[in-house]
Amino acid sequence: xxxxxxxxxxxxxMLYLVVATPDKLVGVQQLAERQEVSPTYLSKILTKLVxxxxxxxxxxxxxxxxxxxxWEEISFLDIIHAIExxxxxxxxxxxxxxECLIQKVMVSAEEKMEEYLRSQKISELAQK
Numbered sequence: 001x002x003x004x005x006x007x008x009x010x011x012x013x014m015l016y017l018v019v020a021t022p023d024k025l026v027g028v029q030q031l032a033e034r035q036e037v038s039p040t041y042l043s044k045i046l047t048k049l050v051x052x053x054x055x056x057x058x059x060x061x062x063x064x065x066x067x068x069x070x071w072e073e074i075s076f077l078d079i080i081h082a083i084e085x086x087x088x089x090x091x092x093x094x095x096x097x098x099e100c101l102i103q104k105v106m107v108s109a110e111e112k113m114e115e116y117l118r119s120q121k122i123s124e125l126a127q128k
Contacts, residue, residue, distance in 0.1 A: 006045050007083045009035055011122075013045065014079055017055065017067050018126040025064035045083065052082035077117035 013031055020026065028046065032039040046065055049055045054074055055065050089110060092103040 003080065003084060006048075007080055009037055009042060010045050010049060010079050010083045011076065013042070014049070014054065014067075014074065014122050015126060017065070018071065018123055022067050022071060025058055025062065025066050027064040031065070048082050049079070052078070054078065054082065072121065072123040074122050075118045076120045076122065077114055079122065080117065 012035055016031065016034060017026060028039045028043055031046075032042045035042070046055065046057070050057050050065075054068060054071070056068050057063065057065050088107065090103065090106040092100040094100070
């Protein structure tokens, strides 16, 4: 399984905001330069994080992005869901009814992975 580049940039951006300046605005240009990515592309990712309630934006000459309250509780899973959504990795399209054994294995694996990612807080990673 593979997450999109957008998720990679979102995770790195959130870690940078936690480590660098949790309470200060950081401009999209600075964030983009840090990751060597287009500011336009990163803006789309940041918009998703704003909509998910993890960061807030401020427009204007001195505008930028900063973490919202309770940022210490943001997990890897929260960030991944903000970018990728919550759809299952595998939707069994073969007509087995509700008893598809392959689907059951995949759902169980996803649940275990999500449990782990939910337990990993971006703020804890920043302390390392």
